[in-house]
Amino acid sequence: xxxxxxxxxxxxxxxxxxxxxxxxxxxxxxxxxxxxxxxxxxxxxxxxxxxxxxxxxxxxxxxxxxxxxxxxxxxxxxxxxxxxxxxxxxxxxxxxxxxxxxxxxxxxxxxxxxxxxxxxxxxxxxxxxxxxxxxxxxxxxxxxxxxxxxxxxxxxxxxxxxxxxxxxxxxxxxxxxxxxxxxxxxxxxxxxxxxxxxxxxxxxxxxxxxxxxxxxxx
Numbered sequence: 755x756x757x758x759x760x761x762x763x764x765x766x767x768x769x770x771x772x773x774x775x776x777x778x779x780x781x782x783x784x785x786x787x788x789x790x791x792x793x794x795x796x797x798x799x800x801x802x803x804x805x806x807x808x809x810x811x812x813x814x815x816x817x818x819x820x821x822x823x824x825x826x827x828x829x830x831x832x833x834x835x836x837x838x839x840x841x842x843x844x845x846x847x848x849x850x851x852x853x854x855x856x857x858x859x860x861x862x863x864x865x866x867x868x869x870x871x872x873x874x875x876x877x878x879x880x881x882x883x884x885x886x887x888x889x890x891x892x893x894x895x896x897x898x899x900x901x902x903x904x905x906x907x908x909x910x911x912x913x914x915x916x917x918x919x920x921x922x923x924x925x926x927x928x929x930x931x932x933x934x935x936x937x938x939x940x941x942x943x944x945x946x947x948x949x950x951x952x953x954x955x956x957x958x959x960x961x962x963x964x965x966x967x968x969x970x971x972x
Contacts, residue, residue: 760847766877768909796834827864882926
């Protein structure tokens with residue numbers, strides 16, 4: 755058992771704000787973190803692996819998971835269903851390790867209201883400007899102009915929920931933004947509510963005081 759409870763770090767941002775890169779860096783540099791694996795009803799793509807990329811389930815099984823409160827959050831996206839299984843996350847944070855979730859604002863709201871809501875630390879990543887956001891989407895070279903326009907329209911709706919997060923960061927420099935996330939994680943790991951052994955430690959200090967009094971040292 756660990757001497758602390760794990761945390762559930764939720765990262766959200768509009769597409770192009772750098773969330774994917776920040777997620778990768780955190781997983782590479784902090785071994786205490788695991789990336790949450792979502793369940794989905796869509797079929798696996800050729801290179802995808804069950805349990806690593808997704809948990810692939812049937813529509814019926816997904817409905818059972820929703821009805822049985824087995825998911826922390828779920829949503830319907832392009833005719834398929836996606837959700838975050840609760841049990842694996844409970845196992846990880848119960849061992850004093852941390853889980854990283856890459857979800858949108860709707861998923862973040864559901865997770866905060868879930869039974870694991872007290873473990874959540876939520877961070878929203880903003881772009882430095884709308885022009886910079888558009889330039890990043892274009893520079894990726896992955897999407898058509900129509901798709902980019904759709905992502906930009908969606909970005910405004912996503913940014914409207916910035917104030918619902920515990921922390922809001924402006925990603926005008928990737929290295930600086932990453933250091934800020936590391937600082938948040940370090941502080942949250944030291945939060946008293948995540949240190950169940952602290953009460954016993956303080957009780958031990960008080961026992962030492964009592965012993966010294968009995969021995970006449972105080």
